[in-house]
Each structure stands twice: as structure tokens, then as C-alpha cells.
Amino acid sequence: xxxxxxxxxxxxxxxxxxxxxxxxxxxxxxxxxxxxxxxxxxxxxxxxxxxxxxxxxxxxxxxxxxxxxxxxxxxxxxxxxxxxxxxxxxxxxxxxxxxxxxxxxxxxxxxxxxxxxxxxxxxxxxxxxxxxxxxxxxxxxxxxxxxxxxxxxxxxxxxxxxxxxxxxx
Amino acid sequence: xxxxxxxxxxxxxxxxxxxxxxxxxxxxxxxxxxxxxxxxxxxxxxxxxxxxxxxxxxxxxxxxxxxxxxxxxxxxxxxxxxxxxxxxxxxxxxxxxxxxxxxxxxxxxxxxxxxxxxxxxxxxxxxxxxxxxxxxxxxxxxxxxxxxxxxxxxxxxxxxxxxxxxxxxxxxxxxxxxxxx
Numbered sequence: 001x002x003x004x005x006x007x008x009x010x011x012x013x014x015x016x017x018x019x020x021x022x023x024x025x026x027x028x029x030x031x032x033x034x035x036x037x038x039x040x041x042x043x044x045x046x047x048x049x050x051x052x053x054x055x056x057x058x059x060x061x062x063x064x065x066x067x068x069x070x071x072x073x074x075x076x077x078x079x080x081x082x083x084x085x086x087x088x089x090x091x092x093x094x095x096x097x098x099x100x101x102x103x104x105x106x107x108x109x110x111x112x113x114x115x116x117x118x119x120x121x122x123x124x125x126x127x128x129x130x131x132x133x134x135x136x137x138x139x140x141x142x143x144x145x146x147x148x149x150x151x152x153x154x155x156x157x158x159x160x161x162x163x164x165x166x167x168x169x
Numbered sequence: 170x171x172x173x174x175x176x177x178x179x180x181x182x183x184x185x186x187x188x189x190x191x192x193x194x195x196x197x198x199x200x201x202x203x204x205x206x207x208x209x210x211x212x213x214x215x216x217x218x219x220x221x222x223x224x225x226x227x228x229x230x231x232x233x234x235x236x237x238x239x240x241x242x243x244x245x246x247x248x249x250x251x252x253x254x255x256x257x258x259x260x261x262x263x264x265x266x267x268x269x270x271x272x273x274x275x276x277x278x279x280x281x282x283x284x285x286x287x288x289x290x291x292x293x294x295x296x297x298x299x300x301x302x303x304x305x306x307x308x309x310x311x312x313x314x315x316x317x318x319x320x321x322x323x324x325x326x327x328x329x330x331x332x333x334x335x336x337x338x339x340x341x342x343x344x345x346x347x348x349x350x
Contacts, residue, residue: 006322006326007294007322010290010294010322010325010326011294013271013272013275014290014291014294014295015294015295016269016271016272016275017188017272017275017276017295018188018295020272021184021187021188021191022184022188024198025183025184025187025188026187026202026205028179028180028183031183031202031205031206031209032176032179032180032209034206035206035207035209035210035213036213038206038210039210039213039214
């Protein structure tokens with residue numbers, strides 16, 4: 001494809017541009033040495049930073065996974081636990097930052113109230129207790145001794161047999 | 170290719186590379202220097218590796234073009250961010266060369282063209298590459314490069330007419346004006 005008239009003119013303009021650029025081009029050695037300096041300067045500090053960043057990201061991801069796994073497991077302690085009296089009156093865990101004295105005082109107060117309540121419970125009597133008592137309680141509540149009953153029966157039978165003999169004669 | 174050998178070849182192509190870098194950076198000299206230095210750095214680090222599958226010039230020009238595009242993208246991102254670095258707002262897009270009036274108008278006419286058309290015209294008319302070589306540099310098909318070439322030529326002619334560039338007078342004809350393809 002031969003260049004036409006317009007193309008030759010366009011090429012002439014580009015040639016002039018090329019001529020101007022050639023005189024203003026920077027030195028090759030200048031750019032090459034700058035690139036070499038950047039190469040040695042930038043290569044070494046870049047890698048440890050990249051390694052550190054990747055390590056941090058990995059650690060963060062691992063901790064996130066562990067935390068998610070830990071929170072997803074149901075707490076085994078919360079499955080059916082008998083509520084003891086002590087446990088009932090044990091105060092809810094106080095915040096760590098609260099002073100220790102306050103914690104001890106509250107605990108003593110709770111222990112004192114437990115002791116009072118225990119004493120009241122031991123002396124408690126039902127208001128219907130009197131209806132449960134009866135005059136025959138003593139007889140019903142005691143059992144005769146077995147040997148005594150046998151002896152009584154023998155004496156009774158021997159008396160009865162003598163009386164029967166006398167009446168027959 | 171050994172690095173010393175490659176360096177010697179790059180030195181031979183340095184002026185042409187700078188011209189191409191200028192074209193990719195819209196005639197901004199400092200930006201073109203930065204791009205060319207980044208290209209040399211890529212070659213030194215082995216990020217840009219010449220395998221001898223094509224001409225060294227087309228390979229180098231393709232690397233320069235890609236680097237210029239990526240640098241332009243970075244600049245655009247920087248200009249969008251709240252902290253604007255000096256010179257990143259496009260105020261230095263204009264060339265800092267003192268050109269003749271005709272060259273200035275020619276540059277303005279070129280700047281009106283789409284990037285692909287401007288690049289094709291530069292590679293063909295400035296760098297004396299064939300259309301297939303230009304297509305290789307731009308990573309497009311030869312047919313596509315030809316379309317960019319034809320449309321670019323037409324639009325440049327119209328733009329030059331509008332700018333009133335009398336490009337038939339006072340120009341230095343290049344000796345090597347052979348076939349394009």
C-alpha cells in the first residue's frame with residue numbers, strides 16, 4: 001500500500017513530531033539506573049510487609065473461625081441442673097471491677113439471711129397439726145410384744161378349757 | 170536473552186520508546202518518563218519477560234502501552250480520592266514542550282481522536298510499523314487495526330482542516346516512507 005498525498009502529509013507532521021521528541025528524550029542510562037535503584041530499594045522492604053500483612057489476615061481469620069465455632073456449641077452446664085438453696089441465694093456474679101469488700105459484705109448478708117430462714121423452717125408447725133392427734137394414738141401407735149400375746153392367749157385358753165370341762169361334768 | 174544484551178537492544182530503541190510513551194501519555198513528558206522507567210523496572214524484576222516470540226520492538230511497545238494504561242488508571246483513582254496529589258488532577262496533561270504553532274495544532278487535532286485511532290496512526294506514521302505489527306502492539310486483530318487506521322486518518326484530516334493546519338507546506342519529509350503493510 002503506497003502512501004497517498006494526505007498520508008504523506010500526515011507522515012510529515014509525525015516526522016516533525018519525532019524530530020522534536022528525539023532532541024528532548026531523556027538519557028537511557030539515567031532512566032535505567034533509576035529503575036535499578038528502585039529495583040534494589042523496593043524489592044526487599046516490600047516482601048516482609050506483605051508477609052506480615054498476610055500473617056495478620058490469616059490470624060484474624062483463624063480467630064474468627066474459632067470464635068464462631070465456640071459460640072455455636074450449646075453450654076453443657078445449662079442442661080437440667082438441680083437448684084440448690086445455696087445456688088438460689090448465691091448472688092449473681094458481680095462485675096470484676098467492683099470492690100472486693102462490697103462482695104464480701106453482700107455474701108455475709110446472704111449467709112445470715114439463709115441461717116435465719118433455716119431456723120424458722122426447723123421450728124415451723126402446721127396449723128392443722130392438732131386435728132391429726134387422737135386419744136387412741138397411744139394404743140394405735142404402740143404394738144404389743146409377741147411373747148406377751150402368746151402368754152395371754154395360753155392363759156385364756158387354759159381357763160376356758162377348765163370351765164368347759166366343769167360344765168360338761 | 171541476557172540482561173546486558175537486552176539492555177543494549179533497549180538502548181537502541183530508547184528514543185522510539187520514549188516517543189511511543191509520550192503518545193500513550195498524551196504528550197505528558199514527566200508521565201512518559203515515569204512510564205518508561207516503570208517498564209525498565211519491570212524488565213529488571215522479570216515481571217516483563219521477552220521470550221522472543223515477536224519482534225523486541227513490538228513486545229516493548231506493548232509493555233509500554235499496558236504500563237501507561239495502568240498508570241493512567243492509578244492516576245484516575247488518585248484524583249477521585251479526597252487527597253489529591255499535586256499534578257494528578259490533569260492540570261499537567263498538556264505538554265511541557267515548546268512546540269511550533271503548527272505542531273501545537275497538530276497535537277490538538279491528534280488529541281481529538283479516540284485512543285485506538287491515535288495509537289494506530291502513531292505506530293504506522295511515527296514508528297514506521299506495519300498494520301500487523303501495530304495490531305500486535307495494541308493486542309487487536311489486523312482487521313480491527315486497519316479500521317482504526319482508516320477512521321483515524323479520516324478524522325485527523327477533518328480535524329487538521331478545522332484547526333487550519335497547512336500541512337502541505339514546511340514539513341520535513343521522512344526518507345523512509347515505504348509500504349504500510
